[in-house]
Every structure is written in structure tokens, then in C-alpha cells.
Amino acid sequence: MTRSATVGERFPNLALLLGSFGVLAAMMTVLNSHVTGKIEVAVRFFPSALGLAAVPMLLILAFRNWRANQSARLSTLRNGIGLSSIVALFAVWLVYWAMALMVSIIPHMPVSLGGLDFPIIILILYSILFGFVLAFALCGRSRPESISAAFLMWACIQASIYFRGFSLGHTTGLN
Numbered sequence: 001m002t003r004s005a006t007v008g009e010r011f012p013n014l015a016l017l018l019g020s021f022g023v024l025a026a027m028m029t030v031l032n033s034h035v036t037g038k039i040e041v042a043v044r045f046f047p048s049a050l051g052l053a054a055v056p057m058l059l060i061l062a063f064r065n066w067r068a069n070q071s072a073r074l075s076t077l078r079n080g081i082g083l084s085s086i087v088a089l090f091a092v093w094l095v096y097w098a099m100a101l102m103v104s105i106i107p108h109m110p111v112s113l114g115g116l117d118f119p120i121i122i123l124i125l126y127s128i129l130f131g132f133v134l135a136f137a138l139c140g141r142s143r144p145e146s147i148s149a150a151f152l153m154w155a156c157i158q159a160s161i162y163f164r165g166f167s168l169g170h171t172t173g174l175n
Contacts, residue, residue, distance in 0.1 A: 013144040020148035023047050024155040031158060044159040051156025052097065055149045059090050062138070062145035069140050078137045085134035086142075089149050092127045096157065121157065128154050 023046065029035075030043045063086050071079055099120070128150050135146035 013141065016148045017144050017151075020151035020155075023050060024151045024158075027155040027158045031161070047152065047155035047159040050152050051093070051159070055093050055153050055156070056090065058145045058149040058152070059086055059093070062086055062142040062149065065140060065142040065145065066138060070138065070142060074139065081134050081137035082139075082142070082146075085131045085138065085146050088127055088131035088134065089146065089153060092124055092131065093149075093153055096124055096153075100160075121161070124157060125154070128157070 026043050027047050030040050035043075063083075066082060066086065070082070074082065132147060132150035132154075135143060135150060138146055
């Protein structure tokens, strides 16, 4: 016999999802609009800090909740897909921060990683999307934790992308 979750039980899941989506929305707003430098730095710092600290904690909690509650009652296929989501997101987090650590430890290394920075970032973003989609196979508390980790990791990656500013007038000499 199952019972449906009450509003009080679902509120933390909803708050977690809305909070992480809010961080992603703020980061995308900063990327796509002109804001002052202080606001941009503050908004970029927040997703980076959350990506460093909150993503692994959310993934560990998701794994723990999956192991305790869902692994026995879900089918083998759904267990594998859900666990793949957690593993993929953790691998993305590990690769991203290992790259950042490598660039900070070796100061003479070019930041562009030998011209591979764009393909690596694209691969990381698609891996986050892959983990996000697979997270829907989970159920219970582990689903919003994994989805929130994907949102926060996406925002963290976006916070590290800086576009070189140019305007059409400067590139064509029309000014």
C-alpha cells in the first residue's frame, strides 16, 4: 500500500528544484544581457561556488537515497539508468574541476588547453544534459537531487564562459 506525499513532504523537493533552476536562470540572464561588472562578478561567483560545493553533496545524497529506498523496488533497467545519471554527473563534476585545478597548478599552460577548450566544454555540457535526462528514471528524493545537481553544474560551466565583447561597428569600421 502506498500513500501519496503531502505538500509538506514535497515542498523541500520543489524548493530544491526551483532554487537550482533560479541559479541557472540568473546565470543565463547575465550571459545574455548587459549588467554592471559588480553584479556580473557576484552572479558568476555564486554558481561557481555552488558547483564546487553543492553538486557533489547533492549527488552523494541522491546516491544514498537511491541505495536506501529505490534500488530494491525499481527494475534492473531503471536502476541502471538512474545510477548512470548520478555517475555521469559526478564524472562531469570531477573532470571539470580537475581541468580547473590543472590550469591553476601549471601557470605556463595555455588556458585554451591546446585549442581543445571548446570541444571539451561542449562534451561536458552534453554530458550534463545526458545526466539530466537519465535522472528522470530515479524516483523519490534522489530524482530532484540529481536534477538540481545537473542544473547547478550547467550554471557552473556557464559561469566560466566569458565572451570577448565586440560590436558590429568596431569590426567593420563603421564607427
